Amino acid sequence: MPINLPVIQPGTQARKGPFARRPEDAAESLRERTLELAERGEWIVQRVPEPHLEVPTRSSGVKRVPLGHTWHHKSCGQCGHIPGYSTAIFWLHRKLGLEYEDPRDQTSCTAWNYYASATANQAAQAAVALRNFAAAHQSGYYPLIHCATSYGHYKEVRAEMVHHKALRDQVREILKKMGKPLVMPEEIVHYSEWIYAVRHEIAKRKVVDLSGITATVHPACHYYKLVQEDAIYDPDVYGGHRTAIVTGVAQALGVTVGDYSTWFDCCGFGFRHILVQRDFSRSFAVQQKIEAMRDEVNPDVTLTHDTGCVTTLDKSQFAAQAHTGVKAAIPVLSEAQFCALAMGAHPYRVCQLHWHAADYRPLLEKMGIDWRERWREFEDDVARLKANPGTYLTWDDAG
Numbered sequence: 071m072p073i074n075l076p077v078i079q080p081g082t083q084a085r086k087g088p089f090a091r092r093p094e095d096a097a098e099s100l101r102e103r104t105l106e107l108a109e110r111g112e113w114i115v116q117r118v119p120e121p122h123l124e125v126p127t128r129s130s131g132v133k134r135v136p137l138g139h140t141w142h143h144k145s146c147g148q149c150g151h152i153p154g155y156s157t158a159i160f161w162l163h164r165k166l167g168l169e170y171e172d173p174r175d176q177t178s179c180t181a182w183n184y185y186a187s188a189t190a191n192q193a194a195q196a197a198v199a200l201r202n203f204a205a206a207h208q209s210g211y212y213p214l215i216h217c218a219t220s221y222g223h224y225k226e227v228r229a230e231m232v233h234h235k236a237l238r239d240q241v242r243e244i245l246k247k248m249g250k251p252l253v254m255p256e257e258i259v260h261y262s263e264w265i266y267a268v269r270h271e272i273a274k275r276k277v278v279d280l281s282g283i284t285a286t287v288h289p290a291c292h293y294y295k296l297v298q299e300d301a302i303y304d305p306d307v308y309g310g311h312r313t314a315i316v317t318g319v320a321q322a323l324g325v326t327v328g329d330y331s332t333w334f335d336c337c338g339f340g341f342r343h344i345l346v347q348r349d350f351s352r353s354f355a356v357q358q359k360i361e362a363m364r365d366e367v368n369p370d371v372t373l374t375h376d377t378g379c380v381t382t383l384d385k386s387q388f389a390a391q392a393h394t395g396v397k398a399a400i401p402v403l404s405e406a407q408f409c410a411l412a413m414g415a416h417p418y419r420v421c422q423l424h425w426h427a428a429d430y431r432p433l434l435e436k437m438g439i440d441w442r443e444r445w446r447e448f449e450d451d452v453a454r455l456k457a458n459p460g461t462y463l464t465w466d467d468a469g
Contacts (some may be wrong), residue, residue, distance in 0.1 A: 089303070089310035090130065097129045097299040100225075103232045104254050112238060113252040116207045118259075123267040128313075129299040134257050135267040136214070138168035141206040142261075145217035146178050147377035154422025155380065157218060157468075158410040159261055161420045164465065165413060166271055170213045171211040176202055181223035181330060185341040192230065197244040199227040204250035214256045214261055218376035221260040222292030228258060229297055260293060262375035263302055265405060269322040276323060277414040278437050284326045285408075286369040286400075288359065288383060290376030292334050316375050316405045323412055328367030332358055338386065339378040355386035360400055371433050373405045380404050388427035401430040417441060417446035419468045 108115040118134040127133050140163075148155040163170045180198050206213040215221040231238055231254065242252045265272070294301040294313040304314035307321070312333070320327050338344075338355035360383060365367055374380055384402035391399075403411075406419045417423045417439060423430050424445075434441040455461055 087309060088305040095136075099131070099299075100228055100232055100297070101300070103258060104228070107232065107254075108306045112235075113242075113254050114207065116166060116203070116212060116253055119212050122444050125263065125267055125302050125305055126310075128294070128303045130301070133259075133263070133300050133302065135259055135263050136212045137264070138163075138170065138269065139211055140168075140214040140264070141171045141173055141209055141211035142215050143176055143202060143215045144172075144207075145220065145222060147183070147219075147381055148216060151381045151385070152377065152404070152422070152425055154420065155377065155404050155408055156203045158404065158406040158415065158421050161214065161410050161415055161468065162265070162268075162272070162406060162413070164362045165275065166268060168268075170214075171209055173205065173209060173211075173454060175205045175209075179217070179220035179223055181219045183343060184223060185219070186345050187342060189329060190444075191243065193240045193335045195223075196227045196231060196241045199224045200231075200241050200245060200252060200254075201248065201250060203253045203255055204245060205251045206255075207251070207253040212259075213255055214259055214264055216377075218260060218262075218290035218292040219378060220257065222296035225258050225297035225300075228254060236391075257300070258317075260375070262293070262315045262319075262405065265338075265409060266302055266318055266373075269319045269439050272319070272409050272413060273322045273324070275411045278439070280412060280437065282436060283371065284328050284367065284369045285320050285435075286328050286330055286333075286363045286367050286372045287320065288333070288337055288374040288379055289305050289316060290379050293376065316373050319405050319409065320373060323409070328363075328369055330363050330366040332362040333371075335359060337374070337379040337382045339382040341378075344378075344382070349361075351382060352386040352389045355382045356390040359383060360387060362363060362391075363400060369400060370407065370436055371430075372402045373398050373408055374402065375405055378419065385427045399428055401426065401433045403430070411437065411439065416469055417444050417448070419451065419463060424448075441466050 084393040103112060103113055107113055118136050119139045122134045122136045124132040124134055144156055177198060182194055203213060243251055302314050303310045304318055307314035307318050317327050335358055337359060340351060344351045363372060372383060380402055386401060410421055415421055416433060431441050
């Protein structure tokens with residue numbers, strides 16, 4: 071029997087007045103502590119290379135975001151479920167003329183198992199993060215983290231490493247056995263922070279009219295709810311009460327961003343839930359998130375910036391269609407894919423939208439993109455590859 075309990079939803083409007091942290095409430099600066107430890111010889115700090123931009127943070131400070139010379143820490147989930155996510159990020163770099171490294175010497179961050187309570191070895195978790203940071207440092211490129219889970223986990227690792235000398239010593243010994251130094255980046259940077267930093271350059275290169283597009287935004291929990299002080303906030307976006315990434319990008323592109331009452335809620339992924347109670351994740355994603363967006367905003371697209379969020383919000387809608395009367399169907403894209411489409415990227419060769427479950431074709435039509443012709447071109451690509459086994463699409467093919 072259902073139990074009707076009154077549920078108080080968060081307000082749909084940002085509180086009045088810009089958010090400002092009082093100086094006495096300022097959080098500890100882990101960046102400053104990281105640099106202090108470098109001066110004491112505890113580790114090497116990889117400095118943010120030039121050129122970089124400084125962007126405002128939750129703690130009323132600034133964060134240095136590298137524009138180029140970046141080492142791309144890819145995501146297990148992106149590569150497995152939504153490969154157009156990573157290729158869109160690389161495509162944007164190429165079109166903006168910014169140098170990057172797509173490394174092969176990178177491991178999984180292992181954070182998924184950590185947050186699902188499957189692994190709990192503190193030194194092993196930290197050593198995985200520091201091994202990847204060392205690999206980036208040895209390449210000469212600066213780490214840019216694609217996955218919000220990896221990003222949040224690595225920031226937790228940084229806090230533990232800053233505060234616990236015994237852990238630093240233990241991880242240093244592990245890395246020594248692999249022939250790698252102990253390296254901590256000056257800033258831990260998520261790819262969506264890079265997109266936020268270059269959003270006006272992307273807007274200058276926009277070839278699609280987006281003035282008729284309405285979007286909702288789902289901010290990833292692991293971006294701004296874990297070690298939140300250096301997440302990007304902007305007084306021009308919700309008065310600085312919510313993180314500015316994704317929303318700030320959509321607004322720069324001329325998109326109308328619609329607000330909805332469950333914006334703060336998780337997408338439903340939940341790590342342990344998706345492993346052991348998948349139906350709970352799917353129900354939460356559709357009923358608590360997608361249906362709230364549909365009923366309150368009815369957007370053309372939902373934009374987010376994390377692997378798990380795109381996957382859960384998108385593919386849960388496919389399962390929901392098995393139930394009579396459920397008609398939630400909102401295309402879900404990363405803002406990287408959306409920016410690439412706005413700049414003229416091929417929806418299949420680059421953004422690989424054929425991996426998505428929710429119907430994205432009405433969105434493309436509203437953006438003025440001929441998806442039928444683009445699909446015909448992609449089918450020609452596939453036929454050519456079948457006739458020449460061993461070949462693959464190149465960046466020259468992608469355009």
